[in-house]
Amino acid sequence: MTDKTTSCVIFGAGEYYDETPRIPHGAFVVAADGGLDHTRQLGIDANVIVGDFDSLQGRPPQLGDHTIALPPEKDDPDMLSALKIGWLHGARTFHIYGALGGRIDHTISNIQLMALLARHGGTGFLHGDGTTITAICDGELSFPANEVKPGRMVSVFSHSDISTGVSEPGLKYQLVDATMSNIHVNGVSNEFLDGQPAKIIVRHGTLIVTFPAEAPLPTVTRLHEFTGDLGALNTEVSAVLHTGHENAQRL
Structure with a gap:
């Protein structure tokens, strides 16, 4: 079984290392949170914009059919939400820019997400700093x-x-x-x-x-053959998180 499916290109908020992203013909494009800054700079129109926009430097996107606003207190990182959107649009091959560099916790998270894709029959490529992961x-x-x-x-x-x-x-x-x-x-x-x-x-x-x-x-x-998917897009506040004030009241 060879991977020959629709592709999705995701723009994250990390480093771009002066590299020019390549978008395959017909690819579905998602801007994840601060990745919107980069699509704007590159003159790229994203099919969907998703995130809680805590890393966005420019103006917030207009809410509408192509923008999915997420709460900060969520279970899924913005990148996973972007992957889920691409998956729901039929993509099984993902090219991700701006997912490396910057915060090391985000880099580790994004590498783990490549393993998640692989476990369900998808393929992800993280591009950056002269390396592909x-x-x-x-x-x-x-x-x-x-x-x-x-x-x-x-x-x-x-x-x-x-x-x-x-x-x-x-x-x-x-x-x-x-x-x-x-x-x-x-x-x-x-x-x-x-x-x-x-x-x-x-x-x-x-x-x-x-x-x-x-x-x-x-x-x-x-x-x-692989079965399963990445799960439904989660746009709700996490049910397992509590604020510090709430935790203090419980003590």
Whole structure:
């Protein structure tokens, strides 16, 4: 099963590193919170704008059919809400800009969301700072032959507690049927070989993969069908959160 679905491009509020985002023809575009500042600067019209707009520097968007305002006291981060919107519009491949750099907690959150996509049969690519980050679950990433310069690293980490059947044919250091865990790092700092195709394969588990931005994007092949989705868009105040004042009254 190969990933050949509609794509969605999401603009976040993080760093853009003087890189110009690329929007595939016909892609669905979502501005997540402060990502609206960047779509405005780039002259890009987003199909949907979503967020609580706490990171927005410019004027707030006009409320309407294309704007979804979220409460600050919510369970889902703005990026997850943006992913859910793209998913509900049929996208299964996501290109995300402004999701790296800035606040480290947001960067970690966005990497985890790539694993969430992979666990449901989607694919996300985080773009920024000369690097692309993605995730693959029970499948393989196939990179065509390329001319990435030596010293530009490809690294693989297990997001699952355990990932088995991990192989990296075509890379400089070729793992064969390895086992990885989320507390044992044994896939960092690999490299493409000049002019050779390469694969990153995991038979069972979810991997986080980082690779140079100048490398061609991989073809995604999955070993089985995936079910489920990212869940309904949540626009309500969280039912499990309480303010500090309320907590003090309970003590």
